[in-house]
Amino acid sequence: NAGVTQTPKFRVLKTGQSMTLLCAQDMNHEYMYWYRQDPGMGLRLIHYSVGEGTTAKGEVPDGYNVSRLKKQNFLLGLESAAPSQTSVYFCASSSGQGAWEQYFGPGTRLTVT
Amino acid sequence: KNQVEQSPQSLIILEGKNCTLQCNYTVSPFSNLRWYKQDTGRGPVSLTIMTFSENTKSNGRYTATLDADTKQSSLHITASQLSDSASYICVVSPGGSQGNLIFGKGTKLSVKP
Numbered sequence: 707n708a709g710v711t712q713t714p715k716f717r718v719l720k721t722g723q724s725m726t727l728l729c730a731q732d733m734n735h736e737y738m739y740w741y742r743q744d745p746g747m748g749l750r751l752i753h754y755s756v757g758e759g760t761t762a763k764g765e766v767p768d769g770y771n772v773s774r775l776k777k778q779n780f781l782l783g784l785e786s787a788a789p790s791q792t793s794v795y796f797c798a799s800s801s802g803q804g805a806w807e808q809y810f811g812p813g814t815r816l817t818v819t
Numbered sequence: 820k821n822q823v824e825q826s827p828q829s830l831i832i833l834e835g836k837n838c839t840l841q842c843n844y845t846v847s848p849f850s851n852l853r854w855y856k857q858d859t860g861r862g863p864v865s866l867t868i869m870t871f872s873e874n875t876k877s878n879g880r881y882t883a884t885l886d887a888d889t890k891q892s893s894l895h896i897t898a899s900q901l902s903d904s905a906s907y908i909c910v911v912s913p914g915g916s917q918g919n920l921i922f923g924k925g926t927k928l929s930v931k932p
Contacts (some may be wrong), residue, residue, distance in 0.1 A: 748922030810862030
């Protein structure tokens with residue numbers, strides 16, 4: 707079991723460029739999440755999905771879009787990158803809500819210049 | 820406003836010593852409280868999850884306590900090892916939420932030989 711994987715691990719973008727971050731999980735989890743982690747701040751939820759074909763906004767959704775076409779994959783898109791989106795992005799998945807464990811991926815370090 | 824505050828911000832201890840990290844929260848309603856360990860450059864890994872009715876839970880040398888009345892939690896690390904050097908994040912799940920965990924900023928622990 708690979709658990710939760712993320713690609714790419716690192717990326718540098720110029721302002722205005724677009725990119726897609728891919729998250730994959732092999733645990734058959736229904737729920738998937740995208741977070742960002744910035745220095746001096748706790749992780750913040752960008753978007754999440756409670757099942758294939760569904761997505762919902764989290765705390766900081768502006769500037770991002772997501773898609774969950776397959777249960778095992780959750781894509782995070784940046785249509786026009788801005789320096790404020792420089793961050794480390796983590797994907798997570800869980801079997802359910804409440805006290806269910808969230809399993810995190812290794813992260814993607816994105817720099818926007 | 821839902822908040823999770825952790826103290827201290829950082830801590831240096833000698834290998835073999837014990838330490839206790841603190842977490843205070845103002846999250847309501849409350850579902851559960853989690854402690855995560857995050858090694859540098861890696862994703863968070865769960866240590867414990869405690870629901871309202873649990874006031875202590877152990878995972879090896881890690882013991883978490885929860886006082887739901889005072890809205891405080893602590894993480895006690897016994898006989899620290901160099902591999903315990905990491906950030907420890909307190910996370911609270913509000914009741915009824917599907918994804919919006921509230922993350923603390925973490926305590927950065929350094930264990931020195």
